[in-house]
Amino acid sequence: MGALPAFIFTGFVVFLGEGLAILEGNLGGVGGIPAGEIATGITGVIGFGAITGPHIAFAGGVAASAYAGKKYPEMGPKEGYHFGKDITYAFGTKPDILAVGAVFGVVGVLINQLAAGFGLPLDTIALTVFLSALLARGAFDYPLIGKPAGKGYLDMSPFERGEEQTMVDDGVERIRPATEPWLPHQYKWPGVTVIGLVGGILGAYIWLETGSFFLGYGISAMSLLFLNLGVEKIPVTHHITLLGSSGAAIGAAAVGSPLVALLVGGIFGALAGLLGEVTQRVFYSHSGTHVDPPAMSITVMTVLIGVLYLIGIFPNSAYLGL
Numbered sequence: 001m002g003a004l005p006a007f008i009f010t011g012f013v014v015f016l017g018e019g020l021a022i023l024e025g026n027l028g029g030v031g032g033i034p035a036g037e038i039a040t041g042i043t044g045v046i047g048f049g050a051i052t053g054p055h056i057a058f059a060g061g062v063a064a065s066a067y068a069g070k071k072y073p074e075m076g077p078k079e080g081y082h083f084g085k086d087i088t089y090a091f092g093t094k095p096d097i098l099a100v101g102a103v104f105g106v107v108g109v110l111i112n113q114l115a116a117g118f119g120l121p122l123d124t125i126a127l128t129v130f131l132s133a134l135l136a137r138g139a140f141d142y143p144l145i146g147k148p149a150g151k152g153y154l155d156m157s158p159f160e161r162g163e164e165q166t167m168v169d170d171g172v173e174r175i176r177p178a179t180e181p182w183l184p185h186q187y188k189w190p191g192v193t194v195i196g197l198v199g200g201i202l203g204a205y206i207w208l209e210t211g212s213f214f215l216g217y218g219i220s221a222m223s224l225l226f227l228n229l230g231v232e233k234i235p236v237t238h239h240i241t242l243l244g245s246s247g248a249a250i251g252a253a254a255v256g257s258p259l260v261a262l263l264v265g266g267i268f269g270a271l272a273g274l275l276g277e278v279t280q281r282v283f284y285s286h287s288g289t290h291v292d293p294p295a296m297s298i299t300v301m302t303v304l305i306g307v308l309y310l311i312g313i314f315p316n317s318a319y320l321g322l
Contacts, residue, residue: 003061003087003290004228010052011221011238017043018215025211043214048125054295055108055128060101062087062129063136066289067100070140073172082167082174084142084288088228108132121306121322122299129295130283137289146286149178154281156181167288182280182293185233192277193270199237200269203244204251204262213249213319216241239294243272243301246318250305253315272297 001009020042050056068075068091069084075091076083091097108128115124137144149158149165156179163178181187186195203216220238227234247268252261279296302320309317 001057001061002090003058003065004224005088005090006052006057006061007054007221008225008228010047010054010058011218011224013047013052013218014043014214015218015222017041017047018210018212018218021212022210022215047214047218050109053108053112053125055112055125055132056105058292059108059129059132060103060105062133062290062292063104063139064091064097064101066136066140066142068094068097069288071096073174076174080175082176082288084140085176085180085284085290087290104132104136107135121310121317121320122302123320126295126298126302129292130299133289133291133295134283137287137291140289142289143287145283146288148286153286154278155179156187156281156285159184159285176288179285182276182284183236186235187277187280189274189277192273195235195237196240196270196273197266198269199235199240200244200247200272201262201266203241203269204248204265206241207245207248207265208252208258208261213242213245216245236294237273239272239276239297239301240269242298244269246301246305249318250314250316268301272301275300 046052048054065087066084069082069086072091072094073082077086077089111131112124112128115122115127120127134144136142145153148155149163150156158179159177159181164175165178167174167176186192199220206216206219207213217238220236220241223234224236224238227236244265246265248261248265250268251264252258254260254264276293276297279300280291280293283291283296284293302318305314306317306320306322308314309320309322
């Protein structure tokens with residue numbers, strides 16, 4: 001399906017599962033099935049599991065794009081460009097591309113199970129998405145991070161000047177931007193801060209009204225359908241709304257005020273947005289494949305939440321279940 005289309009399906013499935021969870025909670029069960037069992041199966045087993053789990057379906061698609069960018073440079077959507085970062089479309093039924101996606105899907109399962117088995121205080125699915133993308137770079141001979149074209153890893157000015165560089169894919173020269181922000185419409189610090197603050201408050205509000213950590217995440221993921229269909233400048237916010245809901249749960253437990261919960265959610269959302277931007281400038285912008293900034297942001301933020309909970313500063317660990 002391609003990486004981004006697969007993740008959009010994650011959003012729809014999670015939205016369905018969390019909606020049923022709210023319904024089950026209100027009704028005390030549905031059709032004689034105890035409350036929680038249907039929703040747990042849809043959100044956990046399907047949405048974040050073997051069918052549309054980001055560490056499997058999305059990560060497999062990312063690896064497939066990285067492989068196809070090297071192996072089949074002629075398949076790119078724009079003649080003459082290297083497309084190893086393009087996660088918006090599928091590659092049909094070429095067996096080798098499908099096999100790469102499948103292998104990295106299995107790798108995603110193994111990494112996630114290993115991380116979960118260690119009891120790490122973080123979102124292991126997000127960690128797996130990040131590590132899988134780095135493994136794909138190594139497997140298909142891309143620079144692990146890449147060399148910045150500007151004054152450092154955080155410098156996006158080569159992109160703003162339209163500078164390009166050449167990559168050689170199986171003997172064929174292809175060009176791409178010398179420095180490539182993850183989202184050309186969402187990389188400047190003021191805009192990232194504002195969308196983080198607003199998205200965090202929205203995620204916090206959804207949690208306050210429904211008790212669901214993942215409903216805002218699902219809505220954000222579903223909104224990427226418009227981005228995938230070519231609607232320009234759609235913001236990417238699933239890391240922001242997820243951490244907004246997490247911040248709300250922590251703020252509400254600490255103070256017991258809905259207003260404080262909203263404010264903490266906004267702060268967490270802003271931090272998540274800014275961390276996504278920092279990590280994209282380091283890990284995404286200077287090499288030729290996709291390394292997911294939201295996954296990196298969620299990983300770092302949940303590490304902070306988990307550690308601060310374990311040392312007694314936060315009253316709970318949000319959705320981590322520590």
